[in-house]
Amino acid sequence: MKNNNSEAQPQKSSTAGLALLALGIVYGDIGTSPLYAVKETFGPSHGIALETANILGGLSTIFWSLMIVVTFKYVMLIMRANNKGEGGIMALLALASSAVKDQPRWRKSILALGVVGASLFYGDAVLTPAISVLSAVEGLEVGTAAFKHYVIPIAVIVLVTLFMFQRHGTAVVGAFFGPICVLWFLALGAVGIHHIVQNPVVLQAVDPLHALRFATGHGFASFVVLGAVLLAFTGAEALYADMGHFGKRAVRLAWFGLVLPALVLNYFGQGALLIANPQAIDNPFYLAYPGWALYLMIALATAATVIASQATISGAYSITRQAIQLGYLPRMNIQHTSAKEIGQIYLPAVNWILLAAVLAAVTGFGSSSRLASAYGVSVMGTMLITTLLTFFVIRFGWGFSLLLAGIATGFFFLVDLAFFSASLLKVLDGGWFPLVMGAAVFTLMVTWRRGREILLTRLRQTSVPLDTFLDSLMRHPPVRVPGTAVFLTSTQGAVPHALLHNLAHNKVLHERVIFLTVVIKDVPWVPAKERIHIKDLGNNCFQLTVDFGFKDRPDVMQALELCREHELEFQPLQTSFFLSRETVIPSIHYEGMALWRERLFSMLARNASSPVEYFNLPANRVIELGTQIEI
Structure with a gap:
């Protein structure tokens, strides 16, 4: 294999x-x-x-x-x-x-x-x-x-x-x-x-x-x-x-x-x-x-x-x-x-x-x-x-x-x-x-x-369900601009913060929108034919799930090439990648970990390598939008 x-x-x-x-x-x-x-x-x-x-x-x-x-x-x-x-x-x-x-x-x-x-x-x-x-x-x-x-x-x-x-x-x-x-x-x-x-x-x-x-x-x-x-x-x-x-x-x-x-x-x-x-x-x-x-x-x-x-x-x-x-x-x-x-x-x-x-x-x-x-x-x-x-x-x-x-x-x-x-x-x-x-x-x-479990829970609590949001958005759709926007999100089914920030600041939505979630499976390898899962959300919006094994290299660009077989083709020069970078703020106001562990998690999160390198994304096509999350 x-x-x-x-x-x-x-x-x-x-x-x-x-x-x-x-x-x-x-x-x-x-x-x-x-x-x-x-x-x-x-x-x-x-x-x-x-x-x-x-x-x-x-x-x-x-x-x-x-x-x-x-x-x-x-x-x-x-x-x-x-x-x-x-x-x-x-x-x-x-x-x-x-x-x-x-x-x-x-x-x-x-x-x-x-x-x-x-x-x-x-x-x-x-x-x-x-x-x-x-x-x-x-x-x-x-x-x-x-x-x-x-x-x-x-x-x-x-x-x-x-x-x-x-x-x-x-x-x-x-x-x-x-x-x-x-x-x-x-x-x-x-x-x-x-x-x-x-x-x-x-x-x-x-x-x-x-x-x-x-x-x-x-x-x-x-x-x-x-x-x-x-x-x-x-x-x-x-x-x-x-x-x-x-x-x-x-x-x-x-x-x-x-x-x-x-x-x-x-x-x-x-x-x-x-x-x-x-x-x-x-x-x-x-x-x-x-x-x-x-x-x-x-x-x-x-x-x-x-x-x-x-x-x-x-x-x-x-x-x-x-x-x-x-x-x-x-x-x-x-x-x-x-x-x-x-x-x-x-x-x-x-x-x-x-x-x-x-x-x-x-x-x-x-x-x-x-x-x-x-x-x-x-x-x-x-x-x-x-x-x-x-x-x-x-x-x-x-x-x-x-x-x-x-x-x-x-x-x-x-x-x-x-x-x-x-x-x-x-x-x-x-x-x-x-x-x-x-x-x-x-x-x-x-x-x-x-810390990741707490962070994802907080993101879900502050997020809007994606289906509901898209239905509401498309009733009075914003201006659709040419190209493809890929929003990387770890909380599948929720609206990425990067999308909300993009709409708030730029007031536009790309012609085609992809919500991309990378999932690491409990197996060492995931074969190419089982890697891609696509769900049509309507209005040229798609939920794309990419599965990797824990010994696979999580190369998103190569995974996107597999989408051709599913009639979803990407043109690199017309595709932009939107990332949400969360800044973790330790807080005593929420139930979670001891404060010293929250501070340790915050330090680890700040020093984690860029997802651009980790997922092999083209650096000149990536837009990062930040948000602060208290845990």
Whole structure:
């Protein structure tokens, strides 16, 4: 299916080719977890001795976490809950809320859950580049202690360069993502095999009893260590979020064909090294490689972490655009950096805010170990909410019984809850950072959403029904001038304020009048043949509704070209667009939000990007007429 839109849907390609591309985009984050997961799992601070039985238990816990959370939950179950092929927390939110549209009680709770999950994602988008790049550069300390004071400056330079490059898009370097990641995963697996051969006892870790004993045999320390084990599967959400780019088959092929074997071999290899040399706990990843390969691996790891960071940054752009389309954030300047590649967008505001937060995390925490304490809260919070939303999709969307829906998601919910609870123990050690970020984003989202609802209610209260107004107007019609006037309005069926102002000031009405309403549907894509809806209001006046999906580019000019098929043709040089720009005035006279939230909403509204750019309207054919609205 292809949209008549400047941003086409993904083109079909071979499954193997798509799987290669998916290695960088989908598995960049989880693929760099070996840099720090084993080190943190067996860290001395947990008080668990580095004995063979404990190492086998820790490896078994990591192995079965990968199998349960990633393979069984995401690859086998969650990826089935797709919104017309698209995944991600916002796509799942739209799917779940649509499934319970006839049950307002559930719908409100689901919307709140989805917004919390999306808010926590931004914490992940900040911490992934910070911990990934910093852990890669920390390998320099293994080669010589002289590099210790240069680790943070080098990491900062890498990150600043990465974020500055965003405005150019990733279409050029994207072709190198797959091959670099293939080399990375092969290097992970090769060194793992080398150490496993020397100490094959680690293969016993596939026995889940080792994981059970490790998770229950050390008292409270067993619970605490779960907060480190979860680092092994951070990035699993990307499996679902990027599914629409490559398809389920390609994502699954890459996971089972290369990523999972490479990760397991590397984790087991690091465990074999620790059995042979417990002192290697200082940095088991880099110490697993021979001295001659150290700097090559540092370079490869840095490239892999940049790719992982790129995938997360692109994900932040994507989820922000979806949130804007679904009405949870104000309009922002969105730049499309590629005419061919799907999802190649750049949001300057998001980019620089992310960079500032990432640099604050790197310089503030100072090491990957300290960042690891902050990492798990946002990751597990999003995963927990994904599981809950999936329950509603299975129960109400797919129509399965409560028992089956509970069985399908209940076990995963308990696993997620255990890891999430363990991550909360790290709140004072850094876990507060993503929680504060998430709370800030959540406040922005719910304030904007609620503010828009109040604003639209106030507009409806002060508006005149369109049908009644036109009937009255046409009894004594004003002078009709040549051309077409398009009035953009969000309140369908009500008279746009811009029309009232135009009549009051200019005393004329165009020969043809179009009342245009843009509607964002709860689906990722709306095909061209279903996009346009026209209602003849008489006297050469028309109600035009244009539907877009939350991943479509809302290009009004291209949508108007589709009207030719409905015998409504537009001549660009004879068409004028009238916009109503509302200036929001916070007030205590109306029931709404707290005054500070009204002021926040007013500030967001003032700084929202122009609808001219957002809807791709010709700037020289647009007339904006303002009005003040108290909320």
